[in-house]
Amino acid sequence: FExxxxxxxxxxxQVLSPFAGQNEFxxxxxxxxxxxxxxxxxxVAQIAACIEATIPFRPLSSAGLKPSEILHQRLVSANTKFNFGWNESEI
Structure with a gap:
């Protein structure tokens, strides 16, 4: 779950929204x-990331990042937190 x-x-x-990735989550x-x-x-994390990437109609973040760039940041963080051992090309 984590x-x-x-x-x-x-x-x-956190409350889920049907318009913000609830089904994908x-x-x-x-x-x-x-x-x-x-x-x-x-x-399992890789599968979850593939599903997260299918959330449609997302704007750029307030910092100007694309959804894929935000997902990349989360994967880097998860790699460290859960000790997946991924190298940069695997992320």
Whole structure:
């Protein structure tokens, strides 16, 4: 659960919006729960990241970052936090 929430940039207890990735988050969460007995945590994180990348119609952030750039930052952070061992090209 923590890996998926970190990749989606959510905090525990945060209210989800159907217009801001709720379906994608829930899909990633179900995928993570279903696949975690079969895959490494780093692989589950990669799947969650692929699902997060499908959230449509997102504007640039207030800092001018694209959604893909924000996701990249979250993956770098998750790599450190969860010790996935990814190198830059894998992120």
């Amino acid at each position: 890996i998926v929430t970190d990749i989606f940039g959510l905090a525990p207890g 829930l899909s990633a969460l179900i995928a993570a729960l279903s696949l975690s007995p079969l895959l490494k945590e780093s692989q």
